[in-house]
Amino acid sequence: MGCGSTFGKIFLVIVNTLFTILGLALLIIGAIVKFKKDLVTEYAAELFKVIKLDAADYNLDELLGSSAIVFIIVGVVILIVGVLGCFGACCGWRVFLVIYAIIVFLVLIGEIAGVILAALMKSDVDKVVKTGMKKSIAEHYKGDTSQEPISLAWNSILIEFKCCGVDNYMDFKNATNWNKTINGQQTPLSCCKAISGEFPNIKYPDNTDCATNPQDSDSYYMKGCYSAIEDFINKYSNIFIGIGVVLVIFEILCIVFAICVCRSVEEGEKMV
Incomplete structure (x- = not known):
């Protein structure tokens, strides 16, 4: 034995x-x-x-x-x-x-x-993942008020990781199914900083300038979600x-x- x-x-x-x-x-x-x-x-x-x-x-x-x-x-x-x-x-x-x-x-x-x-x-992995993420925005993102799963997932990511798009807000320019609820909207309201509550029970800001004319002071419009997620993973890399x-x-x-x-x-x- x-x-x-x-x-x-x-x-x-x-x-x-x-x-x-x-x-x-x-x-x-x-x-x-x-x-x-x-x-x-x-x-x-x-x-x-x-x-x-x-x-x-x-x-x-x-x-x-x-x-x-x-x-x-x-x-x-x-x-x-x-x-x-x-x-x-x-x-x-x-x-x-x-x-x-x-x-x-x-x-x-x-x-x-x-x-x-x-x-x-x-x-190569970064390229493939980024391409997939951008494609999901371009083909499936429907806006802040949509309850379609992919739109919900993206809004959750934007809010939780305080980011906007894959690289930046320009990724939403290709969102063909985006139902814009505000005239001149450049980014989803989910990219705004003044959001209260926890997803999905959140309240968007009454002032929508952060979505129509985003600035660093009121929006995460230039912060990409891919890098934000990478930062999160790196932050807890020792645990992983x-x-x-x-x-x-x-x-x-x-x-x-x-x-x-x-x-x-x-x-x-x-x-x-």
Whole structure:
């Protein structure tokens, strides 16, 4: 019983039992959303009322259907990994442990490769992300009062990150679906500084000069959201790095303990 196989078994059983429960919960939630849409739609509509949004402006069936598929797929994957690790460890099933270790190893390699590629191709990544963000404004942004999901998302970003557009307010010049509620409007009201309340329950300023003739004193019109989001990530980079390191160590432990338990089972079989 070498390399901490007893502790390894306990570790794998506890961790993967939690994974199994999580995967099963996500699968059940996804199934309920998928096959009990009437029930979920009723609760979703009530939730929209609480946060003062109009459910009539949303295709709830499409929104819930997409969410359900994501929950089901993620739930199934986590459930399979959890079952393989849990039963492989507690029952000494080497095949399960080998498959489990391979899956976790592939996930680990994928994460490391993703980080390396993102670092090496940062300029390309920036370009792709910026292009996508600008396209979403150009094709889907409908204004400050719109309750369409993409418009809401953009207004939330503008307010929370105190910014305007991807690079600056000029990105809104290409917003073909923007319903301007003010004559001569240059920026969304969400770019103004004098906004009170918390999104989505916010109050725009009565003086709309900040949107028609924006100045540094009353608007974030020259501050791009892409750089603002980058600044936010950099500000908390140590936390993100710490979480990443803990996750990598955790995955390595899962692989090492799976190998240890597998070897222990093999040695036990040889002794019989």
